[in-house]
Amino acid sequence: MANIIDTATNNGSFTTLVAAIEAAGLVDTLKGPGPFTVFAPTDEAFNKLPAGTVDALLKDIPKLKKILTYHVVSGKVLAADVVKLKTAKTVEGSDVKIDASNGVKINDATVAAADVAADNGVIHVIDTVLIPA
Numbered sequence: 001m002a003n004i005i006d007t008a009t010n011n012g013s014f015t016t017l018v019a020a021i022e023a024a025g026l027v028d029t030l031k032g033p034g035p036f037t038v039f040a041p042t043d044e045a046f047n048k049l050p051a052g053t054v055d056a057l058l059k060d061i062p063k064l065k066k067i068l069t070y071h072v073v074s075g076k077v078l079a080a081d082v083v084k085l086k087t088a089k090t091v092e093g094s095d096v097k098i099d100a101s102n103g104v105k106i107n108d109a110t111v112a113a114a115d116v117a118a119d120n121g122v123i124h125v126i127d128t129v130l131i132p133a
Contacts, residue, residue, distance in 0.1 A: 001119040003031045004038055008123065011116070016046040016054060023058050024065045034120035035076035037088075039096070039106050041129045049129055066092055070132040076121050079104070079114035094132050106130065 001007075005027055008014040017040055021027055030036060046054055057064045069092035077088065083100035090096055096106050104111040109128035116123040 001117060003120045004034070004036055004118040004123060005030050007116065007118040008038075008040060013042045013044075013125070014040055016043045017041060020054070020058065020064060020068060024061055024068050026065065026068060030072075030120075032120065035074075036091075036121035037073040037075060037077040038121065038123045039071045039073075039109065039111075039126045039130060040116075040123045041071070041109070041126050042112070045109070045127050045129050066132060067129070070094060070096070070130050078122060079111075079124070082111075082114070082124070090132075092132055096130060 002010060005018065005021065009018050021030060030038070057067065070090045072091040073088045074091060077085075082088075082098060082104060085098045087095040087097055099105040104114070106124075106126055107130050109126035109130055111124050112127050113125040116125065
C-alpha cells in the first residue's frame with residue numbers, strides 16, 4: 001500500500017492538493033509514520049474557490065500551511081468512527097464540525113468518498129476546501 005501522498009497522487013483527482021502540500025513543505029510529514037486522517041479536497045473543490053485564491057495561497061506559505069493542516073487529524077479515523085463524532089481536533093489546532101445526520105459533512109464540505117486506505121492513515125474525499133476561522 002502507498003502512503004497518503006502517493007495514494008493522493010496516484011488517484012489523479014488531487015493534483016492541486018498535492019501541489020499545495022509540496023509548496024508548503026508538508027510532503028515528508030504526510031509520508032511519515034502517522035497515522036493521519038486527511039479530509040482531501042478534490043481539484044474540483046479547489047476550482048470552487050474565488051479566482052486567484054490558489055495562486056495567492058501558493059505565495060503565502062504560512063497561510064497555506066494553516067489551511068492544509070486544518071484538513072488533517074492525528075490518528076486513523078475511519079468513517080465508522082467519524083459518524084460518532086461532533087467535532088475533531090485538526091493538526092492546525094482548531095476543530096472541524098462533523099454532521100452525520102444526512103450523509104457526512106465536515107464543516108460545509110460533503111464527504112464524497114470515505115476510507116481511502118493508505119499505509120500511514122486514511123483519506124476522506126471532500127467536495128469543498130476547508131478554511132479555518
